[in-house]
Amino acid sequence: MRPLKIFKIKPEERLQSAVVLSVIVSLNALFIYRMHDLFMQPGFGPYWKTFQREHGLTADGLVGPATLAKLLPTITGLKKSRRTITEIIVHCTATPEGKDYTVADIRRWHTLPVSKGGRGWSDIGYHYIVYRDGSVHEGRDVNISGAHCTGHNARSIGVVYVGGMDTRNKEAKDTRTEVQKAALLSLLFDLRKIYPQAKIHGHRDFAAKACPSFDATQEYRRI
Numbered sequence: 355m356r357p358l359k360i361f362k363i364k365p366e367e368r369l370q371s372a373v374v375l376s377v378i379v380s381l382n383a384l385f386i387y388r389m390h391d392l393f394m395q396p397g398f399g400p401y402w403k404t405f406q407r408e409h410g411l412t413a414d415g416l417v418g419p420a421t422l423a424k425l426l427p428t429i430t431g432l433k434k435s436r437r438t439i440t441e442i443i444v445h446c447t448a449t450p451e452g453k454d455y456t457v458a459d460i461r462r463w464h465t466l467p468v469s470k471g472g473r474g475w476s477d478i479g480y481h482y483i484v485y486r487d488g489s490v491h492e493g494r495d496v497n498i499s500g501a502h503c504t505g506h507n508a509r510s511i512g513v514v515y516v517g518g519m520d521t522r523n524k525e526a527k528d529t530r531t532e533v534q535k536a537a538l539l540s541l542l543f544d545l546r547k548i549y550p551q552a553k554i555h556g557h558r559d560f561a562a563k564a565c566p567s568f569d570a571t572q573e574y575r576r577i
Contacts, residue, residue, distance in 0.1 A: 446518025
């Protein structure tokens with residue numbers, strides 16, 4: 355993850371803000387998101403207003419999605435789909451904790467003929483894949499409907515993280531590493547910038563499955 359950039363403040367505010375600003379600059383994206391409720395306390399208002407003015411936002415002192423988006427690192431180069439996107443659906447690969455798999459692996463699982471244990475699809479079903487090391491990779495072209503959630507593919511973007519099962523591959527488990535969590539958060543923020551009308555859901559919201567092994571709708575409700 356890239357570190358946050360230090361932002362300028364007016365001289366008269368520098369003394370008051372020094373401690374809070376030094377803390378903000380050093381925080382990573384995930385911690386800022388988790389500390390959202392604390393940062394919404396009234397005493398932080400003047401510092402957020404300074405930040406908002408410096409970043410061309412409405413200086414209301416409230417840490418809403420627009421302010422959080424400026425605080426978080428940006429994943430660049432995301433392509434906007436020509437399709438109308440109303441949902442961003444989060445998945446897991448349903449693979450054992452601690453094991454790495456690549457886009458090529460998942461593509462092979464999805465495209466192998468059914469007779470050989472695959473799905474027989476034309477391509478990988480997901481649009482974005484988040485590895486255990488926090489790197490984000492492209493899958494299926496976003497202009498093409500995915501194959502990840504029955505009844506919701508035409509108007510959605512499919513995002514998957516590698517993992518989601520315990521080490522025995524028997525029970526669903528939230529196996530996201532800290533860098534995976536941060537990468538997912540940054541990716542979802544960027545996707546919401548591109549598709550502001552889209553709602554974030556977990557696969558389990560639409561199917562009788564544990565996927566993605568955590569409550570994505572609740573966790574990402576503020577995005």
